[in-house]
Amino acid sequence: MIHDFLIYFLLIVLIYTIIVMSFNLAVGFTGLVNLGHMVFFGIGAYASALLALSGAPWYLAVPSSALIAALSGAIIAALTVRLKGDYFQIVTLGLVFIAVTLSRNWISLTRGALGLPGVPPIFKDSLHYMIFVMAVFALSVIFFYWLTNSGTGKIFQAIRDDETASSVLGKNTYFYKILSITISTFFAGLAGSLFVHYIKFVDPTIFDLEFFVLILSMLIAGGLASIQGSIAGVFTLGIFVELIRFIDRVPLLSTVLAQHPELIGASRTMVYSVIVIYLLIFRPRGIFGRVEV
Amino acid sequence: MPSILPQLIINGLIAGSIYALAAAGFALVYYVLKFQYFSHGAIMSIAAYSFFAFLNLMGMNYLFSGALTVIISILATLLTNFLIYNPLRKRRATSNIKLIVSVVLLIFATALLQAIFGSSTKSITLGQNKVFDFGTFTITSIQLSIIIIAIIIFLALWFILKKTRLGKAMRALADNKEVAQVVGISPEKIYTYTFIIAGMVAAVGGILLGLEQNLYPRMGIPIIVKGFVSSVVGGLGSVPGSIIGGLFIGLAENIGVLYFPTGYKDIISFVIMLLFLLLRPQGILGVKARDS
Structure with a gap:
């Protein structure tokens, strides 16, 4: 497993x-x-x-x-x-x-x-x-x-x-x-x-735009014009995306999501978009970035 | 074949009026704030759903629902400015970053609407919908009001931009931010007003869109794509141009049905946009390109 x-x-x-x-x-x-x-x-x-x-x-x-x-x-x-x-x-x-x-x-x-x-x-x-x-x-x-x-x-x-x-x-x-x-x-x-x-x-x-935004956020999170940045960006955000798959296990949220399973997908997208937005606001150059888009 | 042409023109005008409202908000923000404002589609979809919620779920009358929807849209727009676009400006984010953020906001709204209303399609029911038959074409009373309301909004936008002090300040800011500040225009204040107007346009656009088609959580994406295409065709950053562009795209798509299978309707607008970008990038109204 x-x-x-x-x-x-x-x-x-x-x-x-x-x-x-x-x-x-x-x-x-x-x-x-x-x-x-x-x-x-x-x-x-x-x-x-x-x-x-x-x-x-x-x-x-x-x-x-x-x-x-x-x-x-x-x-x-x-x-x-x-x-x-x-x-x-x-x-x-x-x-x-x-x-x-x-x-x-x-x-x-x-x-x-x-x-x-x-x-x-x-x-x-x-x-x-x-x-x-x-x-x-x-x-x-x-x-x-x-x-x-x-x-x-x-x-x-x-x-x-x-x-x-x-x-x-x-x-x-x-x-x-x-x-x-x-x-x-x-x-x-x-x-x-x-x-x-x-x-x-x-x-x-x-x-789908969602997929594109995922890839784009990995690019920016890692940093532009940096190959190690791209690798780092995919791994960190990749781990993070896999983690929010378990959003239905979070205490408090779990009881709500158990009653409304259709909310799980939507809440993942919302959490992810908010994090990407604030990443772009506060760290537009990402981890290893040398230039900005 | 030509006998259905009048009907296609009417359909084109109806679709075009809604595209033009999407394009006008996009163009207004592009003109004043210099970034590609895709979250206008998010506000339009939120407006469509709130109108549905007030009118059909809570059973309020249509005028009251409309007024509440306008308020909600303005608040939502101001909230995105306060929480997102204002911090981005403070940190001098590039227009690319703002473009990406506005696309992410569009996706956020999709998920939000899906969480609140579910992913099934909804439709707004609004009293009696009379059909007027003119022989060569028919139009329903709702469709007629879509065109009339859109025209009122276009005139109001024209009036605000050309005839008021606010419009002058917006134009000054759009042309040269430093000079505008020197003569005492406060950019942040004008940006707030711009977002309020964009929110109002989105509210009307969203309600009209919701009356013309079904509601579904992703509805904001295709409409703002049409708005963006219209805005490019009309001349990026020109509000009157974007309105002409919207009507042009609406007509072209519907008349194109005579020549192409309906599934390819969406491609017509992109082909027109690509042709414009390659042959006349300044658009119908001839706005000069801005180097980013």
Whole structure:
């Protein structure tokens, strides 16, 4: 029981960390507040589910779904990264609602609100799967450390701090912004693929704002432009989210919640949102953050 | 096919009036306080539910329920300003942080309404709903009053912004905060008034939305998304622009039914928004982009 729970917890946390690190590359390191990041997670999940359900082996399904997410990311970035001011965030936020509508209505592909059940797992045993995900996670962490300390990573940060200066110094900022989003969405898609092979199911709720806010709060809690921050943010808030699952065991509250079980989900969301709001008010830079969004 | 066009235009105007109310509150706060005010949708959903509670659960008459709903919405808006937006301003939070907080507030309201009223859908019942038949189109008395009430609110907003001292102070503050302070305008006071007006607009918008569709805890999310899209299309940060944008989006979605399956109704507005952002980012009324 505890064993199963631990595996579940670690799997979720490892997958979330890949999303948050990739999110951080765009938002924290490059200064591109891509509010549609979870769309690419969803694209990875849907692509992986569709490929796996049509009989593709996992070693084909997982990389190709990450590539599909990266390709969509590259196209969208090419169209949008030149937008000034708040408009980049607005368009990327708009992507979320387009994704919801498409996934609900493109029935022949996504089966709409019914979702796609029965995605085959990569390993029969979830312990083996966790070890596999841990390996992918470790490689991703190494990659992100390497990338953010490389010349390319430095250019990303230069663009974030002063785009005009970077372009004066001869850097093609347009290209580097697209590159950043492409890498970022590749890992989002990869995480989506790993996620769907574990949950074995995907439906349009993958694009829900609640999920996005959870990931966003993990990013900010950990701190922008910091890879160790992203890891720390996911683990601390992950533990916290798992703890508020036990909100119905809290004395006093437990008697109320026992009589109204439908309140449990709502009260968790309320507690979580209040904490996120006050985190954003009092500690907008998070644990390891060096910049603010 | 053209025979249903008048009906689609009427439906578009009804939807558009409500979108415009969502957009007007969003745009007003964006204009004066410079952040994307998604919690306007939260207040609208709270207003819809309070109107339902006063009218149908407690059996009060509709005018009294409406007045109480306006008060509740204003109090809720001021509470979010006092507990959340004011501390954020004091700590000089960036507009991104404010945007994220306002989205989290939207989710908080969803959970709050679910906790109080349950997750099943509700509907407001309001006396006799007469149907007027004009041959080419029909409209119910409730729908007619939606359009009329929305027009009254638009005129009132225009009047406040253009003809009163408060409106002048708001515009001064929106244009240049430092200069406004130098001439003796107190930003915090004007921000409070702005939130009061936004709360009133949200109350009316929420009631009208509740009359036009069913109530469910997540109802604030889609409506503020429409308000936000309308506001972008009309010209971000322009209150008149957002109202035009709302009517435009409402009409486009409903007339679009002639050409696209109804399930894709929501996509029409986003495609319009994306086209505007790529081709005319300043929106219909041509407001200049603000660098954040």
